[in-house]
Amino acid sequence: MNRLLLLLGMAGLLLAAGCRKDDVVDCAPTLTDPLDGFTQRNGAPVQVFTVPLGIIGTFPQVVVTSSGAGITIPTTSFLLPNGAMATGSAQVRVREIYTVADMILSNM
Numbered sequence: 001m002n003r004l005l006l007l008l009g010m011a012g013l014l015l016a017a018g019c020r021k022d023d024v025v026d027c028a029p030t031l032t033d034p035l036d037g038f039t040q041r042n043g044a045p046v047q048v049f050t051v052p053l054g055i056i057g058t059f060p061q062v063v064v065t066s067s068g069a070g071i072t073i074p075t076t077s078f079l080l081p082n083g084a085m086a087t088g089s090a091q092v093r094v095r096e097i098y099t100v101a102d103m104i105l106s107n108m
Contacts, residue, residue: 036107044106054075069096
């Protein structure tokens, strides 16, 4: 009986000595990609077209996307904030979304 108590006491001392707090380890936070990065990588690609503006009497510009969709843009259809017709050229950005998967992955 005494031997059992002695063994239990020694085991308790070893456990108490073995259970100590380690030094505090301060880990730097890991940066994760935000949702915007995910949608830019996996969403429908953006197609960029340049169209001329403000040329009166010319035919409308027809932009044909990679999937074959045609977008007609009259050259006189853009106005500046003061009401004057825009001249020069404009960039038109198109993102073709035809499926539910494209819609979800493009965050639409």
